[in-house]
Amino acid sequence: MRMKKKEKLMNSNLSTIKEGNAEFYIHTTDKDSIPSKSMIVFYNQKMEINRDVSNLAIMAYDRVYNQHPLIIVDSMAASGISSIRILKDCKNVKKIYINDINPIAVDLINKNLSLNGIYNHPAHIEVSRKEANYLFSEIAQNSYTSSNNRPQKPNVISIDPFGTPNLYIDGAFKAIQKVDGLLCITATDTAVLFGVRPKSCIRKYMSKPLHTEFCKEIGARILIYFISRIANVNKMGIIPLLTFYSSHFLRVFCLTFKNRKKISQYFKDYGYLIHCNNCGYYSTFRDNILGLPNHCPICKEFNHIEYAGPLWVNEIHDLRFINEMILLNQEFQYRNKKRISKLLNLIQEEIKMHPFYYNIHKLSKNLKLSNIPKLDTILTSIRRKGYKISRTHFDFLSIKTNMDIISIKNMLLEL
Numbered sequence: 001m002r003m004k005k006k007e008k009l010m011n012s013n014l015s016t017i018k019e020g021n022a023e024f025y026i027h028t029t030d031k032d033s034i035p036s037k038s039m040i041v042f043y044n045q046k047m048e049i050n051r052d053v054s055n056l057a058i059m060a061y062d063r064v065y066n067q068h069p070l071i072i073v074d075s076m077a078a079s080g081i082s083s084i085r086i087l088k089d090c091k092n093v094k095k096i097y098i099n100d101i102n103p104i105a106v107d108l109i110n111k112n113l114s115l116n117g118i119y120n121h122p123a124h125i126e127v128s129r130k131e132a133n134y135l136f137s138e139i140a141q142n143s144y145t146s147s148n149n150r151p152q153k154p155n156v157i158s159i160d161p162f163g164t165p166n167l168y169i170d171g172a173f174k175a176i177q178k179v180d181g182l183l184c185i186t187a188t189d190t191a192v193l194f195g196v197r198p199k200s201c202i203r204k205y206m207s208k209p210l211h212t213e214f215c216k217e218i219g220a221r222i223l224i225y226f227i228s229r230i231a232n233v234n235k236m237g238i239i240p241l242l243t244f245y246s247s248h249f250l251r252v253f254c255l256t257f258k259n260r261k262k263i264s265q266y267f268k269d270y271g272y273l274i275h276c277n278n279c280g281y282y283s284t285f286r287d288n289i290l291g292l293p294n295h296c297p298i299c300k301e302f303n304h305i306e307y308a309g310p311l312w313v314n315e316i317h318d319l320r321f322i323n324e325m326i327l328l329n330q331e332f333q334y335r336n337k338k339r340i341s342k343l344l345n346l347i348q349e350e351i352k353m354h355p356f357y358y359n360i361h362k363l364s365k366n367l368k369l370s371n372i373p374k375l376d377t378i379l380t381s382i383r384r385k386g387y388k389i390s391r392t393h394f395d396f397l398s399i400k401t402n403m404d405i406i407s408i409k410n411m412l413l414e415l
C-alpha cells in the first residue's frame with residue numbers, strides 16, 4: 001500500500017451515505033476528496049446515475065432477455081455499493097461475486113454487506129480480493145472442468161475500471177454465458193476515445209478517433225466496435241442494448257450471442273466515418289478503408305476530409321430494452337429519476353436515427369448568425385419538410401437528421 005493511503009487510512013473513520021435503497025460506509029477522508037485512484041476506497045457520488053442506470057438495465061435485461069436466475073459478477077466493486085443496490089432491488093439474484101483487488105475495499109464491502117443486513121439475503125454472495133482477469137479465468141475454468149452438473153456461467157458481468165476497460169474484455173467473454181449474457185462496460189478514458197489522444201486510441205482500441213463536435217458518439221462507437229471484435233475472437237457476437245455518456249464516462253450494455261453465420265452477418269456493422277472539416281459534411285461507410293472518398297462530395301475539397309474508424313455503424317440501443325427501463329424507472333424512486341427519465345427519452349429518440357449529429361451552435365457560428373434559432377423551432381421546421389429528426393443525449397445542443405448539410409444551413413439562414 002502506498003504511504004499516502006496508509007496515512008489516510010490511519011486518520012480515517014467511516015461515514016455513512018444513502019444511495020437508492022442502500023446505506024453504506026465510505027472512509028471519511030474519501031468523502032470530500034476529488035474521486036481518484038488515491039482514495040482509500042474509490043467512491044464517486046457523481047456516478048450515482050451510472051449505478052441507477054445499471055440497476056435498471058440489469059432488471060430490464062432480467063425481464064426481457066433472461067431465462068435463468070441471475071448470476072452477477074461485479075468485478076471491480078470498490079465499496080460494493082453497486083452489488084448491494086442490485087441485491088436490494090432485484091428479486092431474481094441467485095449468486096453474486098463482489099470483487100476488488102484493493103484489500104481495504106474488500107474489508108469495506110464486508111462491512112457494507114453487514115450494514116445492509118445482506119448476509120440474510122437468499123442469494124449466494126462471494127466476496128473476493130482478486131485481479132479481475134484472474135477471477136474471470138477461474139470462473140471460466142470451473143465451468144470447463146466440472147463435467148457433471150456443469151455450473152451455470154454468470155449471465156451478467158460488470159467491468160468498471162479506472163480508465164480503459166480494454167484489458168478485461170477478453171477475460172469477461174471467456175467467463176460469461178455465451179448466449180444472452182449481459183456485459184456492462186464502463187470507459188472513463190474519454191480523452192483517448194474522443195480523439196484528444198489519437199495515438200493512444202489506436203493502440204488501445206485499434207481504431208482511429210476524431211476530435212469533432214460529435215466525438216462522444218464516435219468514442220462510443222469505437223468502444224462498441226472493440227467489444228464486438230473481442231467477442232468475435234471468442235466465437236461470439238454482441239448486440240448493443242444501451243450506450244450512454246454522462247459526466248466523463250461511457251457505459252455500454254450489450255447482449256451476447258453465439259452463431260457463426262450471424263457473426264459474419266454482423267460484419268456489415270463495422271465501418272468508417274468520413275467528415276469534412278470545411279463544410280461540416282459527414283457520412284458513414286460500410287466499405288473497407290480503400291472505398292472511402294478522398295474528397296468532400298459537397299464542397300469538393302481534398303484537404304479537409306478526415307476519417308475515423310473502424311467503428312460500429314449500426315444501432316447502439318435496443319428499443320424493447322429501453323422501453324422496459326423507462327417502465328422500471330417509473331416503478332423505482334431513485335434520486336435521479338427525472339434525469340434518468342430525460343436521458344432515456346432522448347435515447348429512445350435516437351433509435352432508428354442516423355449515426356452522429358450536427359451541433360446547432362457550431363453551425364450558427366460558421367454561418368455568422370447573430371441569433372441562434374431555438375432547438376424546438378429547428379425540430380418543427382425540419383419535421384415539416386418531411387425529414388427525420390431527433391435530439392441526442394450525447395449533446396443537448398445538437399440534432400440528428402437525414403437532412404443534408406446544405407439544406408440544414410439554408411434552413412438556419414431562413415430561420
Ligand SMILES: C[S@@+](CC[C@H](N)C(=O)[O-])C[C@H]1O[C@@H](n2cnc3c(N)ncnc32)[C@H](O)[C@@H]1O
Nearest residue numbers: 042076077078082100101102131132160161162
Ligand atoms: C472506478 S472504481 C469502481 C467503482 C465501483 N464500481 C462503484 O460503483 O463505486 C475501480 C475499482 O477497481 C478496482 N480495480 C482496479 N484494477 C483492478 C483489477 N485489475 N482487478 C480488480 N479490481 C481492480 C479498484 O481497486 C477500484 O476499487
